[in-house]
Amino acid sequence: MSDNALWIILQRLRTPLLVIIVTYAIAILGMVLIPGLDDKGEVYHLSFFDAFYFISYTASTIGFGETPYDFTYEQRLWVLICIYLTVIGWFYGLGALVSVVSDKTLKFELMRSRFRKQVEKIKVDFIIVLGYTHVNVEITKQLLESGLKVVFIDESEENINHLMLEDFSQSVAVMVGNVLLIDTLKDAGIRKKNCKAIIALFDEEDKNLRVSILSKFLNPHVKVIAKSTLYETTTSLLDTDIAKVQNPFEIFAKRLDIALTSPHVLILENWIYQNSDLTDIALFLPRGRYIICGYGRFGKALQEKLEKHGIDYVFIDERHLGKREMIENETFLRANADDKAILCEAGIKEASCLIAGTQNDIDNISILITAKKLNPDIYLIARENTMEEISIFQAAKINWVFMIESILINKTALFLADALKHRFLKLVLYKDEIWATSLVNLLKSQINKNPTLITLKVCEDEAYALFHDLALGEDIKIEILLKSLSNWEKKSGAIPLLIKREAEEILLPSNESLYIGDHILFACDNSSKEEIELIASNCYELHYARFGKEKESQILKKILLAFRL
Amino acid sequence: MNLQKVISGFFFILAMTLNFGFFYGDIGNPLLHSSYELFAALVISLISTVLKIGDKTQIGSVLLASSLVADIQLIAAAIFWTVTTYTSTVDSEAMATIVSLSGGALLANITSVILYIGETLKSKR
Structure with missing residues (x-):
């Protein structure tokens, strides 16, 4: 019934x-x-x-x-x-x-039961995505690529119809429903064991908070990825214990912080996200006077970091008013930044960097063009709010474009789809410039300017030969996986970046013994990728890599022995 | 007093009484079983089935099920009667089949009336 x-x-x-x-x-x-x-x-x-x-x-x-x-x-x-x-x-x-x-309630019920059946059928891990936006569609594509399934909910039927026209590599279960209702979340399978996470990146941030709270009660094991740029929402979200909070402004401010001290760390990050390769030099920020247009949430996040590095700055904003001492120190101008005279007053001619960070993309572009005319050598950073105007930004020759949407896409997709890469990135972000520079140089010289990242899990499915040798109690070092198969005395060129064991993480391991259950992250090119996979899964190749000679087939040996007798 | 209860109770009990009226009498004697009474029993049984639709409670489901059983038995009896009328003669053997089919329907109707009364007695209003 x-x-x-x-x-x-x-x-x-x-x-x-x-x-x-x-x-x-x-x-x-x-x-x-x-x-x-x-x-x-x-x-x-x-x-x-x-x-x-x-x-x-x-x-x-x-x-x-x-x-x-x-x-x-x-x-x-x-x-x-x-x-x-x-x-x-x-x-x-x-x-x-x-x-x-043709009744609406009936149609809804029919759609709902179809959706439930689709969700019921999903046997692999899946993620619930709330709301049809450009960001969510991009995240979905990346998640599908890494073998996860996706369940989509949106409140409007029109959006769902648009969603069905999207070009996904696999079918995605979709439903029209109010995401703030427990029934909708239950229908989406939040209580199922293989539901790994729920993504709530709404602009209405209290909605993200409510989704997190509901999810906590429905299934405390589900990860919630929620967007939050307001202080109060963030604290409440963190109080729920299960939410992973994404604040794009904080993320960018942190990047600026890192760029001022150790740009090579950022180069590594952009390479992990595959935004650019290792030769990217765009992130070397100049020292000197910074002009920042916009003193909203974004500007305030930046101010803290600039002060930390002792950088001379001035904010220009018409609507958000700065603190009194800022006006007295002449570090705040209340004016419309899109004006030659104002930019000159702010000292554009002597400034070394301009950050256009207002909420309006066209304003940002216009400010940058004016600034470039007044000071052709200035370093430009632009905030881009929506991806629709991406081509204009590319044409404007801006040194560093900061896209809120792509930050959310990169962070969320990597966190959910590739835990090992995400872990590696976390560790890299704590490292200093010297460490990062040497790693970038090593990668560039030993592999190429854009190495591929692969992960290998020491288990029966992914590394058959390795698993069986380790199960026999043999000691195998990670070097074995790096041997060249054409000549075992040479190396294939791949670099192991991280080994993750139960409680242990070894960054840049060398001469490390392998154990069953290890997750290993390699940087490699296409040929060394093949060699690693071959050594790990083929017992003959593994034998050659370990001892430098061919393994004799047991059956063949017996036959030969039989003939000799 | 609840008018809806009066109407549905009326039809449930009428379905049973009409069914009994048709069933009562020598099982093999065609003269003792009126076709009009079978027609009335069938129509009232169908009406009471429709009245039971839409009650999603546990007892509502059983009521609907028993009513559907009665319908099927009565329809089977009517079809059998029609077919024998036009293909052969309605002798006492054929009549016995028709009446026993309606007897099954009578049992189903009695079940549903008992359930209905039980539910009414249980109700606090």
Whole structure:
């Protein structure tokens, strides 16, 4: 009795069904009771079958004629009444049926039960994504690529229709529903064991908070990825214990902080996200006076970092007012930044860097163009709010474009889809410039300017040969995986970046023994990637890499021995 | 007093009584079983089925099920009667089949009336 759709149909059709039964009963009874004359002029009564047959084709307006004999005038009088009675009843029933089928509640119930079945069928790990936005679509694409399934919910039917036209590599279960209702989240499978995370990147941040709280009660093991740029929301979100908070402004401020001290760390980060390769030099920030347009959430996040590095700065904003001492120190100008005179007053000619960080993309572009005219050598940083205007930003030759949407996409997708890479990135971000520079140089010289990252798990599925040798208790070092298969004394060029064991993380391991269950992250090119996978999974290749000679096949050996005997 | 209860109770009990009226009498004697009474029993049984639709409670489901059983038995009896009328003669053997089919329907109707009364007695209003 769980199928709501069937109940809606039955309940709506109660009255029409009653009307049809009653009108038929009256008409049939009348036909049977009224006497007629047969072809010999004798009195007869229609049987119930005759009457039912006649009324059936009369009510549905098919009208085969009078059977079994021509009717008398008394009968015709009754038939006349029957026609109006039954035809109206029949049409009323049909009309009700049609209106039920096109009913919104019924459609919703049908869609909901279909969605539930789709979710029920998912056997691998899956992620619930809330809301149809450009960011979420990009995240979904990356998640699907890494073998996870995705369930999508949006509040408007129109958005869901757009979503179905998106070009995903696998089918994605979609539903129209209010994400703040427990039922909707339950339908999306939040209680299932293989539901790994729920993504709530709404601009309305209290919505993100409410989703996190609901998720905590429904399933505390689900990770929640929520966007939050307001202080109060962030604290409440962290209080729920299960949410991973993404604040794009804080993220960028941290990047600026790192760029001022150790730009090579950022180069590594951009390479891990595959935004650029290792030769990118765009991130070397100049020292000197910084002009920042916009003193909202973004500006305030930056101010803290600039002060930490002792950099001379000035903010320009029309709407958000700075603190009194800032105005007195002349580090805040209340004006519209998109104005030559104002930029000159702020000292654009001597400044070394300009950050256009207002909420309006066109304003930002316009500020940058003006600034470039006044000071051609200035370093430009632009904030881009929506991805629709991406081509204008590319054409404007800006040194560093900071895209809120792509930050959210990169962070969220990497966190969910590739835990090992995410872990490595975390460790890298704590390192200093010297460490990062040497790693970048090592990667560039030993592999190429854009190495591929691969992960290997020491388990039976991914590394068959390695797993079995380790299971026999043999000690195998990580060097074995790096041997070249054409000559075992040479190396293939791959660099192991991280080994993750249960409680242990070894960054840049060398001469490290492997254990079952290890996750290893390698940087490599295409040929060394193949060699690593071969050594790990093929017992003959593993034997060659370990001992420098071919492994003899046991069966062949036995056959040879047999022949010798 | 609840008018809806009066109407549905009326139809449920009427379905049972009409059914009994048709069933009562010598099982093989066609003269003792009126076709009009079978027609009335069938129509009222169909109406009471529709009245039971839409009640999603546990007892509502069983009521609907018993009513559907009665319908099927009565429809089977009516079809059998029609077919024998037009293909052979309605002798006492055929009549016995028809009446026993309606007897099954009577049991189903009695079940549903008992359940209905039980539910009414249980209700606090």
